[in-house]
Amino acid sequence: MTVSTTTRSAAELTAQARDVLGVSRLTNRALTSWLHGLPGVDQVGCEGRVAGLGTRSIKTTSKAWAIDTAIAMIDLTTLEGSDTPxxxxxLCAKALVPDPLDPTTPRPAAICVYGDMVATAKAALGDSGIHVAAVATAFPSGRASMAVKLADTRDAVKAGADEIDMVIDRGAFLSGDYLTVFNQIAEVKQACGDAHLKVIMETGELVTYDNVRRASYLSMLAGGDFIKTSTGKIQPAATLPVTLIMLEAVRDWRELTGVQVGVKPAGGIRTTKDAIKYLVMVSEIAGEDWLTPEWFRFGASGLLNDLLLQRQKLATGAYSGADYVTID
Amino acid sequence: MPTFDYAPAPESRSVVTIAPTYGFFIDGAFTRPKATFATLNPADESVLAEVSQAGPKDVDKAVAAARRAFEGEWGRLSGAERGKYLFRIARILQERAREFAVLETLDNGKPIKETRDFDVPTAAAHFFYHAGWADKLEYAGLSAPGATARPHGVVAQVIPWNFPLLMLAWKIAPALATGNTVVLKPAESTPLSALLFAEVCQQADLPAGVVNIVTGDGRTGQALVEHPDVDKIAFTGSTEVGKIIARSIAGTAKKATLELGGKAANVVFDDAPIDQAVEGIVGGIFFNQGQVCCAGSRLLVQENVHDEVVAKLKRRLQTLRVGDPMDKNTDLGAINSREQLDRITTLVDAGVAEGAERWSPACTLPTKGFWYPPTLLTGVAQTHRVATEEIFGPVLSVLTFRTPQEAVAKANNTAYGLSAGVWTEKGSRILWMADQLRAGVVWANTFNRFDPTSPFGGYKESGYGREGGRHGLEAYVTTTPATPTGATR
Structure with a gap:
């Protein structure tokens, strides 16, 4: 799997943003009028659309395809204070051999850890092609100085992280200081170098769908390669309606700028049934260009085992049970 | 990696048993089949069953049975007792929901997801709602203080083919809640769910003659509405037939409610939530293949967002799944009959001849059955036939406007007035539009929402009377003193 990355400086990103907005200077006022000029989201309609897509019936061959695709899209995650080498x-061993009973099982896309665990994960995964993603920028709250956030990012990149999952400053966003949010993302993107940048918006703290749409556009404008729902530390984490709005945003952003951006719902996705609902949404909202691990990821830990159980059931016709998948 | 094709997910048709032939349901029992004609599955033109054509004598028997029931046991029941029957029917409809959904899809051609998630649950909801009213009619404000609202007596009900079971529920539930008895004629092309409902009446031990069902074509309907012992008529169908009924009952004591055609405007302002508006437009016109009297068949879009909305609509239409109505993933099923398909084809061809531009997504239609692709007509002018006549198919005419005043003028510039939609994030504009639009239902930032508590009905050539809600009860009661039993009517 290849991830297309482009190294961008903060200055380049600002210049590009001016171009998209059609302004000579990127000010908070310019960002505000652009973001607030986006069409609103009707909550009832949005949730109705999600409920409608949720009735899709995915059976037999398409279910098998969806399970394998979902496994390959997982960022297998452990983000605990109690994490040890x-x-x-x-967890890396699990990623390398998800199902010892079936070597044809695909591997997840990445392992997602805190910055200090990157070297350990890198060593364990070797040249398997499985990426290491590190959460950075004072995850999960993001409440630290910019110098600390950038140091956190550089540290993880230096340790070999292929992907950086940053958090936005939700306080700045909610107070209307979009320029600060923009600058922070752009600077982190610059600090990422070749590493892929995922921007965590923490939609559970943004609360409204209008905010989710604005934060999505702001994150893409500032150079995020992926937009991601949640840290997993705040409830609600990923939801289908929030992800629907993000999928509409990346779809429309590509039409506007020609740039494709990925989407990662994270937190709270535990079952195969849930994962398939997300894939249906990706397919019908953003389109099949997003139906690959390069452009869509699940941030999850428990989901993998449920997918493996369902995969075994499809293959053998019998549901084996929790003791037939490994707990790592 | 292959694309995400959904494997076939067909609903099983084995849950429902269809008899080879059907008679009528009169006085609590099925009659012997006679003078039968076929009812087809519009998705493949196969014959589902043979049903009987009722003549004037059959209608007479049905009306007589209804009269006996009204003057007998049913007429003496308390509201609370009537309510028990309605609750029982509602529960049986829920218990047998899958059976009804499958049968309705087979006979009508609409997707199983619609019958399963909309038609059948909403039909049950109408019975539950009206069951609750049965013992509370005194508090419904149906009569002036001191007067008593009482049932009309025998109600003749003629319903269309687009929502066969749901229209039956809209008609029968309020009639029984208020204490009337019923003779119902389902549409010629979709009689099967009404005949299955007759079994539900038996299962619920509804007294004989309270609900009678006669099948047949327009001649049966005519015999029924012209029958001298009918007190009230409830009709849903075309404006053309509605006018005939209104003429035929002129000068008689019969009351009538008519729910007729529509040519609804779905008005999209430039500050609308565009993505949800696109969904609402799609749901407004492609729900039930557009065979909905309140369908949002005229899209009035503000000129400055026309191109964006049309582009998004086209992209959305490409994801509509057209095909086997029994597949759980089908969004658009078959057109109900060849006659209707011909009408749609003729009108769209006329629109194109008048200068409209036609667009449909690439989709493979089945070779057998009655099918029409989802279609957009852009560049439509108010004078085109496709902007004025009801197409009753999956065809959306797109027109533009510049100001709110122009939107209102164009929306109201129709012989109909059944429903309308408004899409804007501005609350004050919604209220202003709702006040200006001459339509019985105005939806704001949504479309095609139905609830038994909400009255439904039209202005102008869309008919008169309301169905559903407290208002819907009014049509089924009278406050004039009762005619003594046995007196000449």
Missing amino acids: GKVRS
Whole structure:
């Protein structure tokens, strides 16, 4: 799997943003009028659309395809204060061999850990092609100085992280200081170098769908390669309606700028049934260009085992049970 | 990697048993089949069953049975007792929901997801709602203080083919809640769910003659509405037939409610939530293949967002799944009959001849059955036939406007007035538009929402009377003193 990355400086991103907005200077006022000029989201209609897509019936061959695709889209995650090198290595072993009973099982896309565990994960995964993603920028709250956030990012990149999952400053966003949010993302993007940048918007703290749409556009404008719902530390984490709005945003952004941006719902996706609902949405809202691990990811831990159980059931016709998948 | 094709997910048709032939349901029992004609599955033109054509004598028997029931046991029941029957029917409809959904899809051609998620649950909801009213009619404000609202007696009900079971529920539930008895004629092309409902009446131990069902074509309907012992008529169908009924009852004591055609405007302002508006437009015109009297068949879009809305609509239409109505993933099913398909084809061809531009997504239609692709007509002018006549198919005419005043003028510039939609994030504009639009239902930032508590009905050539809600009860009661039993009517 290849991830297309482009190294962008903050100055380049600002210049490009001016171009998209059609302004000579990127000010908070310019960002505000652009973001607030986006069409609103009707909550009832949005949730109705999600409910409608949720009735899709995915059976037999398409279910098998969806399960394998979902497995390959997982960022297998452990983000605990109690994480140890042993725990991370165990998770990496799971990623390398998700189902010891069936070697044809696809591997997840990445392992997602805190910055200090990147080297451990890197060593455990070797040249398997499985990426290491690190959360950075004072995850999960993001409440630290910019110098600390940038140091956090550089540290993880230096340790070999292929992908950086940053958090936006929700306080700045909610107070209307979009320029600060923009600048922080652009600077982190610059600090990422070749690493792929995922921008966590923490939609559970943004609350309204209008905010989710604005934060999505702001994150894409500032150079995010992926927009991601949640840290997993705030409830609600990923939801289908929020992800629907993000999928509409990346779809429309590509039409506007020609740039494709990925989407990662994270937190709270635990079952195969849920994962398939997300894939249906990706397919019918953004289109099949997004139906690959390069452009869509699940931030999850428990989801993998449920997908493996369902995969075994499809293959053998019998549901084996929790003791037939490994707990890592 | 292959694309995400949905494998076939067909609903099983084995849950429902269809008899080879059907008679009428009169006085609590099925009659012997006679003078039968076929009812087809519009998705493949196969014959589902043979049903009987009722003549004037059959209608007479049905009306007589209804009269006996009204003057007998049913007429003496308390509201609370009537309510029990309605609750029982509602529960049986829920228990047998899958059976009804499958049968309705087979006979009508609409997708199983619509019958399963809309038609059948909403039909049950109408029975539940009206069951609750049955013992509370005194508090419904139906009569002036001191007067008593009482049932009309025998109600003749003629319903269309687009929502066969749901229209039956809209008609029968309020009639029974208020204490009337019923003779119902389902549409010629979709009689099967009404005949299955007759079994539900038996299962619920509804007294004989309270609900009678006669099948047949327009001649049966005519015999029924012209029958001298009918007290009230409830009709849903075309404006053309509605006018005939209104003429035929002129000068008689019969009351009538008519729910007729429509040519609804769905008005999209430039500050609308565009993505949800696109969904609402799609749902407004492609729900039930556009065979909906309140369908949002005229899209009035503000000129400055026309191109964006049309582009998004086209993209959305490409994801509509057209095909086997029994597949759980089908969005658009078959047109109900060849006659209707011909009408749609003729009108769209006329629109194109008058200068409209036609667009449909690439889709493979089945070779057998009655099918029409989802179609957009852009560049439509108010004078085109496709802007004025009801197409009753999956065809959206797109027109533009510049100011709110122009939107209102164009929306109201129709012989109909059944429904309208408004899309804007500005609350004050919604209220102003709702006040200006001459339509019985105005939806704001949504479309095609139905609820038994909400009255439904039209202005102008869309008919008169309301169905549903407290208002809907009014049509089924009278406050004039009762005619003594046995007196000449």
